[in-house]
Amino acid sequence: QITLKESGPTLVKPTQTLTLTCTFSGFSLSTSGVGVGWIRQPPGKALEWLALISWDDDKRYSPSPKSRLTITKDTSKNQVVLTMANMDPVDTATYYCVRGVGATWGQGTLVTVSS
Amino acid sequence: DVVMTQSPLSLPVTLGQPASISCRSSQSLVHSDGNTYLNWFHQRPGQSPRRLIYRVSNRDSGVPDRFSGSGSGTDFTLKISRVEAEDVGVYYCMQGTHWPWTFGQGTKVEIK
Numbered sequence: 001q002i003t004l005k006e007s008g009p010t011l012v013k014p015t016q017t018l019t020l021t022c023t024f025s026g027f028s029l030s031t032s033g034v035g036v037g038w039i040r041q042p043p044g045k046a047l048e049w050l051a052l053i054s055w056d057d058d059k060r061y062s063p064s065p066k067s068r069l070t071i072t073k074d075t076s077k078n079q080v081v082l083t084m085a086n087m088d089p090v091d092t093a094t095y096y097c098v099r100g101v102g103a104t105w106g107q108g109t110l111v112t113v114s115s
Numbered sequence: 116d117v118v119m120t121q122s123p124l125s126l127p128v129t130l131g132q133p134a135s136i137s138c139r140s141s142q143s144l145v146h147s148d149g150n151t152y153l154n155w156f157h158q159r160p161g162q163s164p165r166r167l168i169y170r171v172s173n174r175d176s177g178v179p180d181r182f183s184g185s186g187s188g189t190d191f192t193l194k195i196s197r198v199e200a201e202d203v204g205v206y207y208c209m210q211g212t213h214w215p216w217t218f219g220q221g222t223k224v225e226i227k
Binding site: 047048052060061062063064096101102104105106108 | 116152154156163164165166169175207209211214215216217218219220221
């Protein structure tokens with residue numbers, strides 16, 4: 001069974017850096033063709049891809065917050081970490097970790113940006 | 116970025132009746148590898164999205180056969196042959212051909 005779970009702070013202050021961890025099971029990020037990504041959804045709004053990391057460490061970032069994003073993986077721990085710098089209230093959203101092209105999703109974690 | 120445009124944005128349906136959602140992309144979704152990476156997702160209130168259809172017309176495991184996907188190039192459709200109560204929620208199309216992958220605005224399906 002494939003599962004993913006997001007963890008991290010639920011509240012961050014403006015200008016702070018957000019660090020989210022995706023811990024997964026049921027697959028390996030060292031397997032050819034496998035990728036893990038992050039998607040966010042502001043309250044009541046649509047979904048937005050943020051970043052993707054592949055088995056071969058290829059990394060892709062959405063152009064919008066690209067300069068603020070960093071995605072890394074720890075294959076031995078089955079984890080993928082997303083950091084987003086200089087958080088703003090508009091970054092308030094539920095952040096999802098997903099396998100591949102959305103084949104499997106985590107439960108999501110709501111991050112609120114407020115002073 | 117590729118813009119995905121869904122219609123309608125709101126879809127009141129009668130139980131047992133068919134429903135159809137359209138999704139159009141601002142450019143062709145045919146990948147250089149020959150595949151078309153167009154997916155459909157369903158999100159119930161308070162839940163994570165669930166993928167229903169991948170590569171235009173392939174149902175994910177456990178997805179009822181009343182759901183079907185079709186289309187090519189820039190025009191795609193999700194059809195529900197007979198709507199059931201559990202089908203309410205928001206449906207999103209998503210293209211995985213051109214990075215950044217992008218979603219449509221969502222179509223809210225509710226029972227009349």
